[in-house]
Amino acid sequence: MVRKTKEEAAATRDQLLDSAESVFFDKGFANTTLMDVANHAGLTRGAIYWHFKNKHDLFEAMIERVHLPIEALAEACADENETDPLGKFKEFSVQLIRLIATDKRQQRVFSIMLHKFEFNGDVTQIEDRQKVSFVECHDRIKRTLKNAIKRGQLPKDLDLDQAAQVKHGYFTGIVNNWLFYPQSFDLNAMAETIVENYFFLLTNSPHMRLSQQQAVA
Amino acid sequence: MVRKTKEEAAATRDQLLDSAESVFFDKGFANTTLMDVANHAGLTRGAIYWHFKNKHDLFEAMIERVHLPIEALAEACADENETDPLGKFKEFSVQLIRLIATDKRQQRVFSIMLHKFEFNGDVTQIEDRQKVSFVECHDRIKRTLKNAIKRGQLPKDLDLDQAAQVKHGYFTGIVNNWLFYPQSFDLNAMAETIVENYFFLLTNSPHMRLSQQQAVA
DNA sequence: AGAATAAAACATTCATGCATGTATGTAAAA
């Protein structure tokens, strides 16, 4: 039983990615063998080396599979022509938290990224990719907030950079903690409150505004 | 040149811990060899196996060295007899961020914990230790806030659990992001603003309060 | 249309290197 058709081959590839998610989540990235992944899929290492260049290539493919659709959603919030950027942003933020809180696949992949994978000196490709996402995310938030200011939804002297930094840190921090210790609180139930608190800061906190000197400069 | 005196042996142990910090930070935990650590210290693996049980034991010792003093400071904030718990808490929070922002050793160790080490199924000891710290930290924050409420520094209907969760997530999230990408913003400069924003939420955000039903129950 | 050929989609086998743990050696301190 070799040489499947194109669709069967694609299914095999997905199987391998599913296995990678499962095994990386259970054993951690560095600690899992490609044989582990292959066995879990009922295949051999030969299949992995056919579909992917190596272990890191497999990892990147696994990340991309869940990362791309989320990025598309986030990008929609940052659209200049969006007439309710703040509302859209708020809605997206709650949805994303809820998604992570309920979808097993998202939980596994995010958990792997945050707690079951380590950055080491020689594999800069993955770290670089993460940094690009990091910067893009920060930029997207800033564009969204800028549009919200333009449309009078947020104060004009809002410190955009800080607001973006706080949003990114605050949200990922809470998700990070929950993924590390899911029993510690109910993420799904807290989703709205978490988001509301951030937007409360945006509109009300004097510490989120540009200082006089910064505003002048 | 063997058989040093007690003090020299202790110095060797510290050297090994220093090397571990440096090499783990550069190459990641899983990717570094005990020979790497030994070589960096100008010693051999024999020295490591004398002072530590194995690689994980070395790791835990490295963590404890920076963890213990910080925990002691945090515990002081949670003291019931503290007359200004909120002020102490705020001061400590700023100091901790500043410490991480300026002290190279703290940066390395925290960075290793957050980005250069992964949890794998078989080594539950380290993960369990982290979870204990996690719960202790959460409990400490709650005790501190409770004392602050008792002394009229915070509203009585503050949602303690949520406030603790937000604090932990928000702070570690921002530090996490900065350690991952230090060039992205100036953590030291932002320290006070970060903290002020959290305390603004504590005293002003309606979403940080217990809902009527929760308050009754 | 049927045969021949190529190429896809894996499985199997092989060679290599390297990290770990342990066992043993050794010199100085107690």
Added chain:
DNA sequence: TTTTACATACATGCATGAATGTTTTATTCT
């Protein structure tokens, strides 16, 4: 003389990557 504080040497296992094998599908030639 024993024990400490390491260094050196050894045995083991295992994961990787590449090489080769195998079968079926797709393509081309006649």
